[in-house]
Amino acid sequence: MSTPSLTSNAAITTAALAISSGMNFVALFVWTHLLQPAEFGTFSLVSATALLLSAFAFEWLRLTSARTLFDATQPYEISPARANAMLALYAACCCVVAGAAMLLWACGISALGIPPGVLPVVAAFAFTEMALSLINTISRIRTEAWQYFASMVARSILSLLVGVVLVASFGYGATGAIWGTVTAQAAVVLAGVVLDRFWRTLRPWQARKAELGAALRLGAPLIGSCTLTYGASVVDRFLIAGVLGAAEIGHYMAPADLLQKTLVFVMMAINLTAYPTLVRSYERDGSAAAGRVLQNSFLLQLGLGLPAAIGIAVLAPGIADLLFGEAYRDQASRILPLLGIASLLRCLVTFQLAMVFQIKKRMKLMLVPPAITLVTMVLLAPPAMRLWGVLGMAMAASTAQFVTFAVSLVLSKREMPLAFVTGETLKIAAAAIGMGALLYPLRGLHGALPTLSFIAAGGIAYGALLLAFQFGPACKAAHRVPILRALLARSASRRP
Template identity: 40%
Template structure:
């Protein structure tokens, strides 16, 4: 065909590249979870979960507010690299300064043999290195997305995931360093991915420390701290809410039960969480540009459409994980974890589903309208709700009580924050598409209940394929408006 475009990396849709990056990297991460639960005991896996959670909490508190500003404030259509040079240098200076302070403090604690938060001095440098490596890889990925370097983002995501498994396996199996080795190996692997991107990206190769120290203005400081200051608290609270349950379990039940709890939680994060992240990576820059370039009403309509797409994408994984928890845990997590984890997987699935809806819908509304106090509302409500409910739940029913409490807290937070978000931006939540999607969910649940319980991986895949086929058929039959752009694209490709 003379008019057909030749398929090459340059004419592949950016959304396809970003989605592929998330799909491949999450698949590798998923295999990583399956590997770690088979070579680490529940107690060692629980210790690793606590180490990684501490590192990611430091990252959320110290660096995540800057990463959020990268996505919200760094875009500049008039710049050759699509980023504001002065602000980018200022943000880089802030990152470097905070990282230096954390390293100095961790080294001082190590030399003084100080215990911080129940963590001995030997582990503190590992946790800080992990936190800084997480910051570095997320900053690299965020700037790549802002600059629309989609293949660079793809390379970073996939290489990082693969390298974590290779280095982590060496540290755990061959060097026999256990949970500490897996945390250290993850940090080193992430630094390796960052170095690779810096070597191939001409902007990073031309980096100048002098320019970083002299290229910004006082107005940049005021804008960044005016918008980002409240995010320090909100991001810290947001991540604290996502990990407080494992700290409560460690304090009252022990690290072994943290392992039983976190294994299915990681399973939901590597499925539901990554699926929603893939959508958000494509959607968030687009809605920011729509808000800035086309106005508030256009952004509001995009938010309403995006909510329907989120609910549609959540349908299939939520139904499968809540309908076949025992079978999924046995296949994915193995026998060491499935006996206890199967009872909490449905509740953790519900909790994570509400959490991603809060992050990818309500939080985006607050960020678009620059309602920074609203951004802190959701984690504050979750925190004051989940702690008493979690303590009561563990007293009544162990880790399952904690999982039920987490689901209830997230549902309550969604309901309260939705009211506040609608005041900031009057979005319509219950539209025709949402009603149809909820009907699809109910039909899929009935189908899953009617199917025989799968006895092994093959039958589980068959049941998942049947439910997946029903999902596709129902989504097409009810003519969801959210699918209209996708169907139009398919027709054009024919």
């Protein structure tokens, strides 16, 4: 069987992300109708704690693996010695985390607002989530796109199916939704290890000290960076819990999750498909080649992310009515615009600017963006929430992300001089703003059919404006469609 091209792998990876994100989108609709805001808030808080634990204990392993495991001379394009070291370190981290969770449970001590009885579930969530992330990371390094596809899609479908059965049939509420995710992740990990012969070639108990030491030296700075990064992304939930209570976490996280499954998905898909090319370009051809990959990635991220953020902001009332249960709609329509801005800026930092630090192995610089976000949020959010509730949290989040983006932009340009303000990026901004201006008078018309129609019309208007502004990638794509090619040729013939 021939190896798929990087383009084919990118298409398969994007399809996997699209389907899994679509299922997560369905899950958000289901949970906001099956769970009350307080239950959804509990689900979000437990998930956030598990992800924070995973970031602290395991995420540095995933990032180190993504950067160091590729070896073109090996049969599976993975260095077996380094892979053995990574698995050994993962097992060691699992033992430490499991011991700590069981100790807190036995002593009846809560952590981060999570009751002691739930802590073993949090640990299981973190173990399975990171095991699945490691499997998916290695699949991407090996350009085994169909393995990645199967893993992502199966996890999304199984987690929803198992969770709905536990919630709707057995009345387990937030606990059922959490166990649905844990069960799905564990099942997909087990299937991936059993079905892929690569995993049977590894011997983590034979890991060499040299490889363990190298992984720890590269990964140690990432422990703080990953913890800060994830902490910055979930600190809003803990701050809301401390100031406003669990029910308000549900009100805030419903629109935040919507953005995660739409805007953030778009940006993450571009990053995931571009990252293998970025690493290979830097290792084989140097900094200039990697810079070209990053420049193209930025155009795609801005070109898809900015109109998505503006469209969600303008159509927030209709989108809230379409997707959320009645208990969530009012707050969602108020905070979606601000959260859209915050999500866009956060994605540009995480999936673009921080890539400069990672590819140049300037791991300590990766500590800066999340640290700025955390400090700004902790300072601004509590007083803002006391004045304006969850709207105040959204205001603090957008302010924090703006400050973080500005500082990260300055630092990244020192490492790799990339042009972020160009004629092409200005065309994207003009087209996105123009689309928003066309949609704004329609934002008061609610209902499923009008909202869906406006979303489609916004996409068409944005594409037409890009063509009108002669945006290069859009014109190239349009020339592949016979009808559009004919229209563009006719338009060009009429120009003086």
